[in-house]
Amino acid sequence: GNANGIGKQTDYKIIGIEPGAGIMSQTNTAIKDYHLDDWQLVEGSSAAMVAELKKAYAAKEPIIVTGWSPHWKFSSFDLKYLDDPKGVFGGSEDINTLVRKGLEQELPGAYTILDQFFWETGDMEDVMVDIENGMSAEEAAEKWIEANPDKVAEWTKGAQAGNGESINLVYVAWDSEIASTNVISKVLEQQGYDVTLNQVEVGPMFAGIANGSADGMVSAWLPSTHVEYYNTYKEDLVDLGPNLQGTKNGLVVPEYVDIDSIEDLK
Numbered sequence: 001g002n003a004n005g006i007g008k009q010t011d012y013k014i015i016g017i018e019p020g021a022g023i024m025s026q027t028n029t030a031i032k033d034y035h036l037d038d039w040q041l042v043e044g045s046s047a048a049m050v051a052e053l054k055k056a057y058a059a060k061e062p063i064i065v066t067g068w069s070p071h072w073k074f075s076s077f078d079l080k081y082l083d084d085p086k087g088v089f090g091g092s093e094d095i096n097t098l099v100r101k102g103l104e105q106e107l108p109g110a111y112t113i114l115d116q117f118f119w120e121t122g123d124m125e126d127v128m129v130d131i132e133n134g135m136s137a138e139e140a141a142e143k144w145i146e147a148n149p150d151k152v153a154e155w156t157k158g159a160q161a162g163n164g165e166s167i168n169l170v171y172v173a174w175d176s177e178i179a180s181t182n183v184i185s186k187v188l189e190q191q192g193y194d195v196t197l198n199q200v201e202v203g204p205m206f207a208g209i210a211n212g213s214a215d216g217m218v219s220a221w222l223p224s225t226h227v228e229y230y231n232t233y234k235e236d237l238v239d240l241g242p243n244l245q246g247t248k249n250g251l252v253v254p255e256y257v258d259i260d261s262i263e264d265l266k
């Protein structure tokens with residue numbers, strides 16, 4: 001039947017991303033819970049996953065990837081999430097801002113801006129689409145800021161301006177987080193802070209905030225995706241709550257792939 005078809009056609013491979021990503025452990029759980037014994041989750045990177053998706057899509061070949069929203073790929077390609085009746089990928093989630101202990105006392109203005117940072121899926125996608133279309137992340141962030149002065153004014157409201165103080169933000173090279181981190185970084189710069197961005201792996205991102213070597217991050221997908229990292233470090237960081245609501249994770253295929261549910265992979 002179908003199942004045999006899609007498995008054979010894709011060599012029983014699900015194209016994954018960086019090994020530490022929450023969506024990778026969710027996919028491994030899905031392989032167990034749905035008894036997808038023949039299937040293999042391929043580790044790689046977000047960029048490599050997108051390259052595979054582009055290639056398969058251009059050739060109209062079947063492919064299964066680990067996918068998430070917000071992401072520009074849904075505006076560039078006709079894609080669908082496979083149904084997840086067991087709920088392995090969690091439901092709709094938030095992305096939270098986390099900062100190190102002591103930041104509020106040491107850099108109250110920057111803390112206030114990070115605390116007030118909040119936007120919508122469509123905002124993040126605007127930035128992601130510009131980057132995908134060839135703009136640098138910095139340019140795309142500046143463009144979004146110029147086009148959205150009211151939102152930026154809400155984030156900076158009541159925040160003491162900086163005077164060249166250094167602040168460093170950590171992030172992982174997921175397209176969604178490249179967008180958000182660059183936007184908040186530019187806002188902090190425009191408010192007088194000297195911002196450094198450090199691209200790291202997901203474990204070190206959380207550990208950096210907890211041990212104080214990093215000041216802040218805007219990339220914690222909760223309550224499911226990063227639950228293990230969050231539980232490990234939550235006593236040693238300050239959780240400023242959501243900066244975006246309504247994310248989604250799952251297994252994603254092009255519309256032309258003739259299956260609808262993770263159960264169809266069996």
Ligand code: PBE
Binds near residue numbers: 022024068176225
């Ligand atoms: N993601 C994007 C990340 C969080 C942000 C879904 C790829 C993850 O799986 O950890």
